[in-house]
Amino acid sequence: xxxxxxxxxxxxxxxxxxxxxxxxxxxxxxxxxxxxxxxxxxxxxxxxxxxxxxxxxxxxxxxxxxxxxxxxxxxxxxxxxxxxxxxxxxxxxxxxxxxxxxxxxxxxxxxxxxxxxxxxxxxxxxxxxxxxxxxxxxxxxxxxxxxxxxxxxxxxxxxxxxxxxxxxxxxxxxxxxxxxxxxxxxxxxxxxxxxxxxxxxxxxxxxxxxxxxxxxxxxxxxxxxxxxxxxxxxxxxxxxxxxxxxxxxxxxxxxxxxxxxxxxxxxxxxxxxxxxxxxxxxxxxxxxxxxxxxxxxxxxxxxxxxxxxxxxxxxxxxxxxxxxxxxxxxxxxxxxxxxxxxxxxxxxxxxxxxxxxxxxxxxxxxxxxxxxxxxxxxxxxxxxxxxxxxxxxxxxxxxxxxxxxxxxxxxxxxxxxxxxxxxxxxxxxxxxxxxxxxxxxxxxxxxxxxxxxxxxxxxxxxxxxxxxxxxxxxxxxxxxxxxxxxxxxxxxxxxxxxxxxxxxxxxxxxxxxxxxxxxxxxxxxxxxxxxxxxxxxxxxxxxxxxxxxxxxxxxxxxxxxxxxxxxxxxxxxxxxxxxxxxxxxxxxxxxxxxxxxxxxxxxxxxxxxxxxxxxxxxxxxxxxxxxxxxxxxxxxxxxxxxxxxxxxxxxxxxxxxxxxxxxxxxxxxxxxxxxxxxxxxxxxxxxxxxxxxxxxxxxxxxxxxxxxxxxxxxxxxxxxxxxxxxxxxxxxxxxxxxxxxxxxxxxxxxxxxxxxxxxxxxxxxxxxxxxxxxxxxx
Numbered sequence: 001x002x003x004x005x006x007x008x009x010x011x012x013x014x015x016x017x018x019x020x021x022x023x024x025x026x027x028x029x030x031x032x033x034x035x036x037x038x039x040x041x042x043x044x045x046x047x048x049x050x051x052x053x054x055x056x057x058x059x060x061x062x063x064x065x066x067x068x069x070x071x072x073x074x075x076x077x078x079x080x081x082x083x084x085x086x087x088x089x090x091x092x093x094x095x096x097x098x099x100x101x102x103x104x105x106x107x108x109x110x111x112x113x114x115x116x117x118x119x120x121x122x123x124x125x126x127x128x129x130x131x132x133x134x135x136x137x138x139x140x141x142x143x144x145x146x147x148x149x150x151x152x153x154x155x156x157x158x159x160x161x162x163x164x165x166x167x168x169x170x171x172x173x174x175x176x177x178x179x180x181x182x183x184x185x186x187x188x189x190x191x192x193x194x195x196x197x198x199x200x201x202x203x204x205x206x207x208x209x210x211x212x213x214x215x216x217x218x219x220x221x222x223x224x225x226x227x228x229x230x231x232x233x234x235x236x237x238x239x240x241x242x243x244x245x246x247x248x249x250x251x252x253x254x255x256x257x258x259x260x261x262x263x264x265x266x267x268x269x270x271x272x273x274x275x276x277x278x279x280x281x282x283x284x285x286x287x288x289x290x291x292x293x294x295x296x297x298x299x300x301x302x303x304x305x306x307x308x309x310x311x312x313x314x315x316x317x318x319x320x321x322x323x324x325x326x327x328x329x330x331x332x333x334x335x336x337x338x339x340x341x342x343x344x345x346x347x348x349x350x351x352x353x354x355x356x357x358x359x360x361x362x363x364x365x366x367x368x369x370x371x372x373x374x375x376x377x378x379x380x381x382x383x384x385x386x387x388x389x390x391x392x393x394x395x396x397x398x399x400x401x402x403x404x405x406x407x408x409x410x411x412x413x414x415x416x417x418x419x420x421x422x423x424x425x426x427x428x429x430x431x432x433x434x435x436x437x438x439x440x441x442x443x444x445x446x447x448x449x450x451x452x453x454x455x456x457x458x459x460x461x462x463x464x465x466x467x468x469x470x471x472x473x474x475x476x477x478x479x480x481x482x483x484x485x486x487x488x489x490x491x492x493x494x495x496x497x498x499x500x501x502x503x504x505x506x507x508x509x510x511x512x513x514x515x516x517x518x519x520x521x522x523x524x525x526x527x528x529x530x531x532x533x534x535x536x537x538x539x540x541x542x543x544x545x546x547x548x549x550x551x552x553x554x555x556x557x558x559x560x561x562x563x564x565x566x567x568x569x570x571x572x573x574x575x576x577x578x579x580x581x582x583x584x585x586x587x588x589x590x591x592x593x594x595x596x597x598x599x600x601x602x603x604x605x606x607x608x609x610x611x612x613x614x615x616x617x618x619x620x621x622x623x624x625x626x627x628x629x630x631x632x633x634x635x636x637x638x639x640x641x642x643x644x645x646x647x648x649x650x651x652x653x654x655x656x657x658x659x660x661x662x663x664x665x666x667x668x669x670x671x672x673x674x675x676x677x678x679x680x681x682x683x684x685x686x687x688x689x690x691x692x693x694x695x696x697x698x699x700x701x702x703x704x705x706x707x708x709x710x711x712x713x714x715x716x717x718x719x720x721x722x723x724x725x726x727x728x729x730x731x732x733x734x735x736x737x738x739x740x741x742x743x744x745x746x747x748x749x750x751x752x753x754x755x756x757x758x759x760x761x762x763x764x765x766x767x768x769x770x771x772x773x774x775x776x777x778x
Contacts, residue, residue, distance in 0.1 A: 016210075016258055017286040034354035035266040035347050038369070039226075042376040047225050050107050058100070058111065061161055066094040069115050072133060076125050077118075091175040092117050097200035098246050102208060104221045106228070110162035114201050117167060118175050123152055123193070126167045130154070142486075144403050146410075148530055151196050155406075168197040182206065184293055184315045195298060195316075202314040203247065210287050210313060211254050212261035222265035223253045223272065233380040234335050238440030239321070240414045242328035242421075247320050248310050252276065254287055270347055273340035281329070284309035290317045308332070325421035327429065327436045339379060346375035382556035385439055387563040388570040389496030392544045393428075393510070396446045398490040400536035402463050405489040408537045409442060412521070416440075416493060419517045426516040428495070432503035435496070442491045443553065453547045455560075461490040494553070514541050 050058075070092050077087035093116040099105040100112065115126075127147045134140045134156060143156035154165040171189035179186070182205050187195055211220050227249050231237035239245025244252075256272045257263075263271060279285075290300045290311075298316035301309070308324040311317050324332075349372045357365060386392075397412055399405035416438045421429040428436050445458040462484070499508065522533040546567060554563040 015289045017289060018255065018259055020259060020261060032264060032267060034350035034357075034372075035270075036264045038346070038350050038353075038372040039266040039269070039376060042373055043222065043225065046376075046380070047229055048107050049225070050105060050109075054107065055103075058105075058161055061158055062094065062096060062111065062113065065113060065158065065163070065165075068133070068137070069094055069130075072130050073117055073121055076121050076129065080120055082120070089174055090118050090120065091177065092121075093175055093177065093179060093181070095181060095201040097204040098250075101201065101204045102221070102224075102250065104224050106225075108162075110164055112164050112200060113166070114197055115165065115167045116175055116179070116181065116198070117169050118173055119169055119171050120173070121167070121169055123147070123167060123169075127152070127154070142403065142406070144406055146407065146532065148524075148532060151193060166197045166200075168194040170194070182314075184291065184296065187296060187298060187315075199312065199314060199318065200247075203312045204250075206313040207250055207254050207287070211257050218257060219263065219265040219268055220253055220257050223256065223268045224249055226265070226269055227253060227272065229380050230339065233382055235383040235385055235439055235441065236328075236332055236335055238413070239323060240417070241438055241440035242321075242323040242325050242417045243332065243440055244321070247312070251285060251287060251310050251312070251320065255285055258287065266347070266350075270340075270343045273336060273343050277333075277336035277340045281308050284311050284319075286311050287313040291315045323417050325417060325429070327420055328417075330435070331437055342375055342379045346372055346379075349375060384557065384563075384566050384570065385437065385494075385496060386549060386553045387546065387557060387567040389435070389437070389498055389546075391497045391499075392546075392549060393495040393497060393541060394447050394544055395493045395495070395539055395541055396490070397492065397539045398446065398461060398536070399538075400463070400489065400534065402487055402489060404534045404537060405463075405491075407532060409491060412493065412539065413440070413442065415517075415521060416495075418520070419513075420495070425520065426513045428497070428510075428513055431508055431510070431513065432500045432505075433497050433508075434500035434503075435498035437496045439494045439496070442493060444488060444491055445550075445552070446490045447492055447542075447544070447550055449542050449544065449548065453545065456544065456548050456550045458550045458552055459490070460488060462487040463489045510541075510543065 073090055073092040074087045077090045078084070082090070095101075095114045095116065096111060097114060098112045099109055105111075127145055131143070131145050131154060134154070135143055139159040141157040143154065145154045146152065151166060156163055156165070169191070170186060181198060181202055187198070190198070208214050211218055214220060228237065228246075231244050231249065236243040237245070239248065252272065253268075256268055256275060259275070260268060260271050284301075292300065293315065296315075300315070300317040301311055301319050303309075303319065306319045306322055306324070307326060307329050308321045309319045310321045312320055349368070353365075353368045353372060356368075360368065395412070397405075397408060399408045418425070419427060420436050420438055421427055445460050448457045448459055450456050518539065521539065522530055522537070524530060546563075551560055554560045557563045557566060
């Protein structure tokens with residue numbers, strides 16, 4: 001009992017990351033009651049909820065699966081030499097996750113089932129022995145085993161209910177019924193696959209514990225149902241394609257309930273859009289602070305590359321939206337903004353209705369109620385995806401059998417995001433497109449292109465004689481048996497493309513990207529064919545304009561004429577946005593130009609001051625942008641310095657005068673020009689530099705190979721840097737300057753400085769040589 005209480009205690013100590021915004025009921029708001037009533041009425045008319053009888057039937061099916069699983073574990077243990085008693089005690093657990101576990105599943109939704117087995121059971125047993133056992137059960141249909149998936153899975157219909165079955169093995173000889181999978185220590189010694197499989201039910205259990213008042217009738221379920229309806233209608237419900245999935249919606253809804261624990265369902269919907277339409281996705285969505293374990297090696301999520309991190313609450317934490325790319329994030333942000341505008345309008349309309357309900361005549365009251373309901377209808381109206389893109393890329397897929405098609409379809413859906421965006425391989429995101437959107441839901445037909453600018457035709461292909469009784473029938477009767485929706489073996493996916501006119505320079509060719517992506521289908525990371533790929537699994541591509549799309553894809557929008565009207569409005573809006581963007585760019589460039597002119601004026605003013613300090617006349621003013629190229633100054637003192645330098649070079653190094661200089665930056669004005677050195681007047685003529693503004697210091701400080709720097713011409717000069725002397729030369733220079741000031745002899749100052757500088761340099765050279773000899777001796 002003490003061990004069982006430990007994980008519960010750990011979960012009770014979990015800290016909520018984001019604070020509670022308001023713990024008081026929002027019934028005090030004048031529109032809250034009306035908004036809640038209108039949303040409840042709308043949900044009753046538009047959202048299907050599973051009946052209690054159907055829920056009971058699905059729970060019983062899970063119990064029946066538990067019996068099949070436990071019998072299978074027992075038989076596996078017996079086949080491996082276990083005794084009857086040991087095999088009966090091996091045990092096992094069956095856990096559900098996701099919507100079924102949280103009791104928010106919709107009619108016809110699948111059930112995620114996780115089998116927890118002891119170490120004696122392997123994945124090979126799971127696919128070699130459990131699969132035939134399920135196939136022999138008359139209640140099982142459409143079984144599909146995917147052994148090579150990252151997380152191996154068996155999918156099938158069990159008495160009409162779709163089941164996703166996964167296996168997790170624990171490093172235990174027995175799995176008792178009382179085992180608590182929320183205890184993080186059960187992951188010790190688990191394989192990567194088992195850890196991932198257990199993450200589903202562990203996350204679901206923690207989400208239920210983190211929802212305020214979940215067991216007391218929380219509005220969490222109502223919020224999730226509205227958001228699911230919204231996501232599916234707007235085409236952003238698919239974790240595989242990089243949009244929101246069930247686990248993502250559950251986590252986001254839990255966060256809203258944590259921050260507004262006393263809010264009604266309508267208020268939670270408003271707060272959801274208010275919160276996430278402006279969310280900074282550099283900050284992850286966290287329900288609780290991650291837990292670290294020194295005994296476990298699984299790392300928590302810490303990636304900074306993810307664009308929309310929604311983190312699971314269980315250890316080890318992972319990003320549940322790692323498939324999101326910049327294109328899907330852009331679409332979801334637009335949908336968040338659109339949703340906020342609509343729900344805020346619904347709240348305002350409900351508030352007006354609440355205030356004026358008693359004074360309105362019956363017909364106006366009915367019209368006001370209809371206005372509120374129309375707002376909720378607009379929230380989930382079909383997406384305008386088929387009408388707003390310039391080009392559409394259609395991918396037709398087909399297989400020979402229904403089972404092969406289901407496997408091929410799921411695989412292609414998971415690879416669509418790599419066609420849109422990939423960081424290592426060619427993808428559509430690398431081409432000059434301003435917008436890319438893959439529709440996550442499959443269309444149940446193939447598209448055959450016809451004449452240019454004419455609507456294409458659709459074709460539906462069925463598996464021949466799929467029905468067992470069809471083989472014994474003839475003619476139209478057999479065709480009707482085969483042509484059932486569940487026997488369809490073809491479909492297509494659509495990707496919308498908008499060209500970026502600023503980046504486009506020539507005709508865009510998609511062949512290279514599509515062929516590169518197609519080569520990666522049906523093979524693993526090293527290029528070996530996947531074992532489940534069958535002959536007849538095909539895919540082909542073609543590009544279509546809006547006029548060439550088949551009429552059937554326009555039906556959710558009200559037909560082709562309604563879609564054309566939406567397209568015209570979209571183009572008009574896009575044109576206005578482009579004009580506004582162009583005006584903003586023009587204004588920005590104008591401001592940048594004005595700032596540049598101000599900087600140039602300031603630089604010219606500083607340059608004029610520098611010209612005055614160097615004795616330049618006003619007519620010698622120059623353009624600051626070409627200071628180092630357009631101006632020259634002839635200075636008599638510098639020419640004299642050049643003459644003296646040539647004389648010393650002819651006389652030999654012992655007759656040279658000068659000082660050793662270090663290349664450094666000193667006394668530079670704000671615009672990069674050189675200020676006047678305080679010792680300029682005391683320099684001998686050979687060092688009396690008269691620099692030119694803007695000239696690099698490297699042009700001035702030219703070494704003669706002995707560390708001495710002679711005077712330079714006016715053409716060299718310097719301006720990007722200054723200079724200082726070595727400590728020895730500086731000391732000699734200061735003594736010479738003092739003597740020169742006392743004696744007043746300029747020529748004597750020159751000679752004395754040269755002698756002192758050379759003497760100091762000789763002493764320094766001797767000291768360096770002595771240090772070198774001592775180092776060599778050591």
